[in-house]
Amino acid sequence: MKGVRHYPGFTAIALGCLLVLYAPMIVVGIYSFNGSTSLTTWGGFSLRWYADVFTGEEAERFGMATWNSLTIAFMAATVSTVIATAAAVAMVRGGRFRGKAGTFALINLPLMVPEIVIAVATLIFFSTIGLETGYLTVLIAHVTFCIPFAYLPISARLQGIEGTYEQAARDLYASRWQAFSLILLPLMAPGIVSGYLLAFIISLDDFIITNFVKGAGMETLPTAIFGSVKQGLKPNIMAISTMLLVVSILFVTLSYLINRRGQKTLVQQGDRA
Amino acid sequence: MAARRPGERSLLVPLLLPTWAMIGVFMVLPVGVMALYSFLTREFRGGVDWTFSLSAYDQFFFDRGLFGDEAPRLQWAYISIFWRSIWQAVIATVLCLLVGFPTAWFIATRPARSRGVWLFLITVPYWVNLLIRTVSLRFLLRDTGPLNQGLMSLGLVDAPLPVVNTNLAVQLGLFYSYLPFMVLPIYAAVERYNFALSEAAADLYASRWTTLREIVLPLVKPGIVAGCLLVFVPSLGAFLAPDLLGGAKTFMIGSLIDEQIKGSQGNWPFGAAVAVILMTLVLIALVAYARSVTRERSA
Numbered sequence: 001m002k003g004v005r006h007y008p009g010f011t012a013i014a015l016g017c018l019l020v021l022y023a024p025m026i027v028v029g030i031y032s033f034n035g036s037t038s039l040t041t042w043g044g045f046s047l048r049w050y051a052d053v054f055t056g057e058e059a060e061r062f063g064m065a066t067w068n069s070l071t072i073a074f075m076a077a078t079v080s081t082v083i084a085t086a087a088a089v090a091m092v093r094g095g096r097f098r099g100k101a102g103t104f105a106l107i108n109l110p111l112m113v114p115e116i117v118i119a120v121a122t123l124i125f126f127s128t129i130g131l132e133t134g135y136l137t138v139l140i141a142h143v144t145f146c147i148p149f150a151y152l153p154i155s156a157r158l159q160g161i162e163g164t165y166e167q168a169a170r171d172l173y174a175s176r177w178q179a180f181s182l183i184l185l186p187l188m189a190p191g192i193v194s195g196y197l198l199a200f201i202i203s204l205d206d207f208i209i210t211n212f213v214k215g216a217g218m219e220t221l222p223t224a225i226f227g228s229v230k231q232g233l234k235p236n237i238m239a240i241s242t243m244l245l246v247v248s249i250l251f252v253t254l255s256y257l258i259n260r261r262g263q264k265t266l267v268q269q270g271d272r273a
Numbered sequence: 274m275a276a277r278r279p280g281e282r283s284l285l286v287p288l289l290l291p292t293w294a295m296i297g298v299f300m301v302l303p304v305g306v307m308a309l310y311s312f313l314t315r316e317f318r319g320g321v322d323w324t325f326s327l328s329a330y331d332q333f334f335f336d337r338g339l340f341g342d343e344a345p346r347l348q349w350a351y352i353s354i355f356w357r358s359i360w361q362a363v364i365a366t367v368l369c370l371l372v373g374f375p376t377a378w379f380i381a382t383r384p385a386r387s388r389g390v391w392l393f394l395i396t397v398p399y400w401v402n403l404l405i406r407t408v409s410l411r412f413l414l415r416d417t418g419p420l421n422q423g424l425m426s427l428g429l430v431d432a433p434l435p436v437v438n439t440n441l442a443v444q445l446g447l448f449y450s451y452l453p454f455m456v457l458p459i460y461a462a463v464e465r466y467n468f469a470l471s472e473a474a475a476d477l478y479a480s481r482w483t484t485l486r487e488i489v490l491p492l493v494k495p496g497i498v499a500g501c502l503l504v505f506v507p508s509l510g511a512f513l514a515p516d517l518l519g520g521a522k523t524f525m526i527g528s529l530i531d532e533q534i535k536g537s538q539g540n541w542p543f544g545a546a547v548a549v550i551l552m553t554l555v556l557i558a559l560v561a562y563a564r565s566v567t568r569e570r571s572a
Contacts, residue, residue, distance in 0.1 A: 116531070
């Protein structure tokens with residue numbers, strides 16, 4: 001008797017599901033170390049395509065695109081995290097107020113509308129107000145769609161922090177700003193870091209919206225990769241994809257670990273209290 | 274909830290203003306402008322003429338013949354692209370459900386300590402660049418790709434299975450892209466499920482599958498519906514999977530919009546109209562979902 005929780009075949013499907021999710025990425029990771037110029041004939045282990053990414057004929061294009069991607073992700077994540085933190089404080093600590101449901105819907109809007117619709121709308125909007133598409137328009141679009149991704153972990157964290165901490169601070173004559181910056185902000189920190197990292201990856205990964213609002217001549221890493229793939233799959237694409245893949249997984253893992261540690265400290269503080 | 278001190282409400286507006294401004298000005302307003310655009314006249318050099326016209330919608334739905342004198346007939350070219358997109362999204366959703374439910378169930382029945390790790394493993398692919406994941410899938414499925422080579426060297430097939438550039442490849446691509454969206458809400462629902470109900474059913478001689486059908490499924494239905502919505506909506510407007518895995522025969526809404534807005538033969542009012550129609554479909558799905566949730570709660 002294996003209990004009512006067990007259904008025959010479910011375990012196999014779950015493991016198969018993980019296999020399906022990871023297999024393509026693992027295969028590309030393996031083939032990125034292929035020494036052969038052919039895509040699929042194995043020519044022994046080699047780092048030549050990684051070297052090619054940095055020194056090959058597309059190196060300059062990829063370098064520029066990487067620079068754009070990283071600077072945009074850095075700025076978009078920073079700005080959207082600040083905006084989302086302010087919004088989370090108001091939404092979670094503000095009690096009931098008029099327009100709360102509407103604000104909630106507004107924050108979640110970027111998650112509900114299909115990306116391609118946002119992409120078209122943003123491009124048409126920039127063109128109508130006469131703002132030339134390029135670095136700035138990409139940055140503005142990224143800040144906007146990163147807000148909900150930064151908001152989710154921050155507000156989840158804030159909901160887990162009882163109001164008594166700030167109240168105690170205020171009772172001991174802390175100013176409102178002191179109660180926020182000395183008490184609430186350190187408690188929120190794991191949520192904020194986690195939100196920042198998620199916003200960073202979302203910005204780094206975005207293709208569809210960027211592709212519409214970037215204008216001619218400007219590239220981010222995903223649009224540069226897409227351009228190359230359209231010319232035909234080449235081994236250097238496997239190498240650069242693997243690098244981007246590793247960066248994303250590293251960031252998500254970091255975000256996950258910080259969030260988990262944060263939850264543990266919150267529980268311990270709760271036990272002590 | 275902490276007691277409110279006087280004066281704290283005055284902070285609400287400055288705290289929320291940046292969010293309202295950014296999303297309001299750079300997302301809500303643009304969607305409005307796009308809707309307006311869809312009612313404008315196309316100018317020949319890709320721009321628009323600011324005169325009201327229904328020609329974009331007319332072009333979408335009707336065929337007026339060469340000189341426009343004939344009575345309008347429904348024109349199927351664009352409607353069939355929508356129909357195909359809906360169909361592809363439905364198949365992807367069903368595939369995700371068939372795999373996602375057992376997976377979510379499996380995770381929810383693990384010991385509490387290891388559940389976090391399983392969930393993490395399911396979410397990681399979501400955060401990996403969708404473009405790279407789709408390219409990887411194309412590489413894996415190619416005629417000369419590792420999958421076909423493996424099958425051929427094992428002697429299971431004589432010639433490569435032609436998967437890339439078919440509807441099946443697009444369906445697999447959508448399934449692969451959005452699978453985590455199905456698992457997570459179902460997991461959340463199964464985790465709240467009280468397994469004592471299953472034990473009670475077993476005591477009353479119900480088989481496992483009867484219990485699943487009669488007791489578990491009705492109780493976790495909200496999670497299933499949410500998961501289906503989260504897979505269906507992005508699949509409907511997907512661009513990368515049909516573009517990179519499909520061919521000319523698998524043209525979907527996303528590619529149509531892209532072609533009209535970015536292509537050299539583009540027509541912005543028409544592209545905007547297609548986007549508006551897509552958004553309307555999504556809204557219908559969302560409203561239907563919201564109504565099913567409220568009905569569930571009031572029942």
